Amino acid sequence: MGLTLQNVGKIVDNEMHLEDINLTFESGSKNILLGRTQAGKTSLLRIMAGLDRPTTGKIIVDGNDVTGVSVRKRNIAMVYQQFINYPSLNIYKNIASPLKIIGMKKAEIDKRVRETAEVLHIEHLLDRLPAELSGGQQQRTAIARALVKDSQLLLMDEPLVNLDYKLREELRNELQDIFKKRDAIVVYTTTEPSEALMIGGEIVVLDEGCVLQEGKTSEVYHYPSNVKVAEVFSDPPISYINGSIGGNVVKFGNDIEFPISKHFKGISSGDYKFGIRSNHFTLTRQKETDTEITSKVDLAEINGSETFIHIRYGDNDLVIQEDGIHEHKLGRDISVFVDPDNMFVYGVDGNLVTAPKKKNI
Numbered sequence: 639m640g641l642t643l644q645n646v647g648k649i650v651d652n653e654m655h656l657e658d659i660n661l662t663f664e665s666g667s668k669n670i671l672l673g674r675t676q677a678g679k680t681s682l683l684r685i686m687a688g689l690d691r692p693t694t695g696k697i698i699v700d701g702n703d704v705t706g707v708s709v710r711k712r713n714i715a716m717v718y719q720q721f722i723n724y725p726s727l728n729i730y731k732n733i734a735s736p737l738k739i740i741g742m743k744k745a746e747i748d749k750r751v752r753e754t755a756e757v758l759h760i761e762h763l764l765d766r767l768p769a770e771l772s773g774g775q776q777q778r779t780a781i782a783r784a785l786v787k788d789s790q791l792l793l794m795d796e797p798l799v800n801l802d803y804k805l806r807e808e809l810r811n812e813l814q815d816i817f818k819k820r821d822a823i824v825v826y827t828t829t830e831p832s833e834a835l836m837i838g839g840e841i842v843v844l845d846e847g848c849v850l851q852e853g854k855t856s857e858v859y860h861y862p863s864n865v866k867v868a869e870v871f872s873d874p875p876i877s878y879i880n881g882s883i884g885g886n887v888v889k890f891g892n893d894i895e896f897p898i899s900k901h902f903k904g905i906s907s908g909d910y911k912f913g914i915r916s917n918h919f920t921l922t923r924q925k926e927t928d929t930e931i932t933s934k935v936d937l938a939e940i941n942g943s944e945t946f947i948h949i950r951y952g953d954n955d956l957v958i959q960e961d962g963i964h965e966h967k968l969g970r971d972i973s974v975f976v977d978p979d980n981m982f983v984y985g986v987d988g989n990l991v992t993a994p995k996k997k998n999i
Contacts, residue, residue: 646695668839715784721776913982916959
């Protein structure tokens with residue numbers, strides 16, 4: 639199966655939700671739609687599923703235009719953020735429901751339901767009602783119902799977002815194995831760069847209804863084509879410092895100057911935007927060539943086992959990721975360091991000029 643979106647656009651109440659989307663998904667491929675909330679991910683999934691019709695453009699499946707074909711006549715399955723199950727049916731009947739609709743024989747239904755339930759580790763819950771299950775078990779049921787059809791197109795709209803961290807990690811790993819064993823096109827949406835990297839495959843970065851970049855997930859992460867892609871594909875968002883290159887020297891403001899890094903060589907003199915991911919800042923000098931930035935602590939956030947320190951340098955807001963839980967008094971002086979080899983360089987137009995070598999990411 640091949641799925642192609644040709645010039646797909648969607649307008650709702652005179653507001654553009656999707657604009658001129660052109661994408662192709664191959665059979666057996668694993669595809670991530672990465673974007674912030676309201677980037678257009680769910681709108682795109684609903685059009686692929688046949689739940690909504692695009693305002694402009696076509697949906698082509700194996701060379702056939704299916705733009706106006708009802709979702710009931712398409713071989714698709716979809717998993718939503720919410721735990722959507724039939725509350726009055728037990729887990730067995732929930733999973734079996736799409737197979738009964740297509741008139742499959744009882745013996746084959748039983749075989750598929752039990753096999754799929756075993757894959758999702760809910761075979762011991764088949765006689766229970768959804769209300770008797772935990773959130774993770776309910777989402778496993780919804781995923782099992784989608785998988786049992788063996789559809790050619792499996793759409794997953796942030797399926798793990800409402801689960802706690804441990805359950806997300808566990809189920810994400812299991813889904814990886816499930817995807818490998820299926821020939822279906824998988825399209826999986828997420829707002830989390832880390833989740834996109836874990837799942838891998840191909841990626842489409844969306845923002846405000848437009849495709850910013852597509853390609854291999856790891857390649858797009860290492861070489862974000864413009865500042866917006868780098869922001870979307872960094873968590874927390876990448877920090878930028880306005881600076882300039884002149885001869886063999888890089889300047890930040892009036893107080894920072896350092897020799898150009900190897901991957902800066904050959905770049906014309908002029909003004910640039912230098913991108914630094916939060917994990918590439920350190921609070922101690924790691925190399926003699928590290929650049930020091932002095933400022934004051936604006937905010938310190940503890941997030942799990944990490945601390946994010948916010949500082950300001952000139953007109954630039956910077957975020958530093960520090961492993962472990964640490965207290966930083968607001969307003970105190972702070973020095974942070976960064977290796978120039980870990981800096982992205984973007985032109986004044988926002989497009990990538992050069993990126994660090996992969997080993998430095």
